[in-house]
Amino acid sequence: MSKWQPKIVVFLCQWALKSDSEWARRHELPQNVHVVEVPCSGRLNPLLLMSALQYGADGLLVIGCEPGHCHYKEGSYLAQRKFATLKSFLKTLGFEESRVRLAWLGETESGTFPSVVEGLISEVQRLGPAHELATRETVPCVVKA
Amino acid sequence: MQELAEAIREEGKRLLESGEVDLVIGFTVGTLPLRAAPVFVRRAEDAERLVWNSFCENNLARYLRDIRDKRVAVVAKGCDTRAIVALLNEHQLDRDKLHIIGVPCHGMVDRRIVARRAPGQVLAVREEGEEIVAEGESFSIRLPRSQVLYRSCAACTHPNPVIYDILLGEEVAVWAEDPYAHVREIEQKPAAERASYFATEAQRCIRCYACRQACPMCYCEECFVDHTTPRWIESGVTPAGLQGWQIGRAYHLTGRCVACGACERSCPMEIDLVYLNGKLRKEVWELYGFQAGLVVGELPPLAVFQPDEGSDSTP
Numbered sequence A: 001m002s003k004w005q006p007k008i009v010v011f012l013c014q015w016a017l018k019s020d021s022e023w024a025r026r027h028e029l030p031q032n033v034h035v036v037e038v039p040c041s042g043r044l045n046p047l048l049l050m051s052a053l054q055y056g057a058d059g060l061l062v063i064g065c066e067p068g069h070c071h072y073k074e075g076s077y078l079a080q081r082k083f084a085t086l087k088s089f090l091k092t093l094g095f096e097e098s099r100v101r102l103a104w105l106g107e108t109e110s111g112t113f114p115s116v117v118e119g120l121i122s123e124v125q126r127l128g129p130a131h132e133l134a135t136r137e138t139v140p141c142v143v144k145a
Numbered sequence B: 001m002q003e004l005a006e007a008i009r010e011e012g013k014r015l016l017e018s019g020e021v022d023l024v025i026g027f028t029v030g031t032l033p034l035r036a037a038p039v040f041v042r043r044a045e046d047a048e049r050l051v052w053n054s055f056c057e058n059n060l061a062r063y064l065r066d067i068r069d070k071r072v073a074v075v076a077k078g079c080d081t082r083a084i085v086a087l088l089n090e091h092q093l094d095r096d097k098l099h100i101i102g103v104p105c106h107g108m109v110d111r112r113i114v115a116r117r118a119p120g121q122v123l124a125v126r127e128e129g130e131e132i133v134a135e136g137e138s139f140s141i142r143l144p145r146s147q148v149l150y151r152s153c154a155a156c157t158h159p160n161p162v163i164y165d166i167l168l169g170e171e172v173a174v175w176a177e178d179p180y181a182h183v184r185e186i187e188q189k190p191a192a193e194r195a196s197y198f199a200t201e202a203q204r205c206i207r208c209y210a211c212r213q214a215c216p217m218c219y220c221e222e223c224f225v226d227h228t229t230p231r232w233i234e235s236g237v238t239p240a241g242l243q244g245w246q247i248g249r250a251y252h253l254t255g256r257c258v259a260c261g262a263c264e265r266s267c268p269m270e271i272d273l274v275y276l277n278g279k280l281r282k283e284v285w286e287l288y289g290f291q292a293g294l295v296v297g298e299l300p301p302l303a304v305f306q307p308d309e310g311s312d313s314t315p
Helices: A019-030 A046-055 A075-093 A113-127 B002-018 B044-047 B061-067 B078-087 B111-117 B179-188 B191-203 B210-214 B239-252 B262-266 B274-290
Strands: A008-013 A033-038 A058-064 A100-106 B023-030 B036-040 B074-077 B098-102 B124-128 B132-133 B140-144
Touching: A008 A113, A008 B191, A019 A113, A033 B002, A033 B098, A046 A075, A046 B239, A058 A075, A058 A113, A075 A100, A075 B179, A075 B239, A075 B274, A100 A113, B002 B044, B002 B074, B002 B098, B023 B044, B023 B140, B036 B044, B061 B074, B074 B078, B074 B111, B074 B239, B078 B098, B111 B132, B179 B191, B179 B239, B179 B274, B191 B239, B210 B262, B262 B274
Parallel strands: A008 A033, A008 A058, A058 A100, B023 B074, B074 B098
Antiparallel strands: B023 B036, B124 B132, B132 B140
């Protein structure tokens, strides 16, 4: 029997992947991994992370650029504080904090993106499905442009 | 307490008579026992209406942002002044137009606890030293002040005004030992219990948004919960809507909450909002050594960073 595949949402900074070939590899990820491109990890609204958990995501990954290499100079630094406080808050609400991860992709780390995702998937597989905050039953109407 | 009320009336009268301010915001007698009501005094002769007692629980800093065009004097406890500092730091108020009448606070009395401890309906209440005397038709009970304080007041670390133009009364000694005791108690529970505690607390919410309206720091022109595009959170009383509201509201106050407890006092369902905000305050204090609303000019912790902080979450 194949292993349970958790629902993973990846919030990916548009500047984190450095080459076209890396961007292409995004489509090689398993089907249960949803990639959402964002302009900068530092500008990511924590409500989006909360919303994903409410819709039943089992794990969340935010990928930004290594501090010091942010396209907007300070975005990654701001993301750190936002993320550290949110994670600890979720823990107090009874949510396993290791399901939520912030990862940096450095200048020299091309090709590590899929392995970062794999790392989170195996951690979430160990924990099992997340149901603490998955309270939203209906999937919203998505309007496609 | 009576001398303090008299001093507030005199100062209010003086300010209005001399024309230093257009308006004095303070408290007046409430329409029910155990209550005091915020009052806006515009004429010197009306300064007589001002009172001061253990039921002046509202955070008056809440009103200041809406009357920025006026010169305003405000009666402010420790937590009110912290909210003023936090609002000044977020460039929401003009310090030159504010006259802060600082009043040291002994902690506000939770009217709900008094009403529950009383055998019948409380018709009159007075303060005698460190005791609250509540009287009804056939009873008179004496309750020690320390037992009937609001949870946020019992854990207060700044009862004295941190900023003022005039300080009335004597400064008081801080009584709280561990301001985060209640948060620690919940943090120590197993994860499943923490989750069910949050779920049951959130489930009682009726989405009246009184907590938001009472909060001095909740001043967004349009709250995230009222947005329709994107609709962050459904507006109904579904578990997702209720939990989403509680998480979003509390998290928006990260590094901004001044621990006044106005949200908790205004909640008609008596939801434990203190632990949600308290957790984030504790976090910001432990990680960044920051407490909101103490120093004018200090930037909120999520607006700044230290380059060497590193990430604890890099896999």
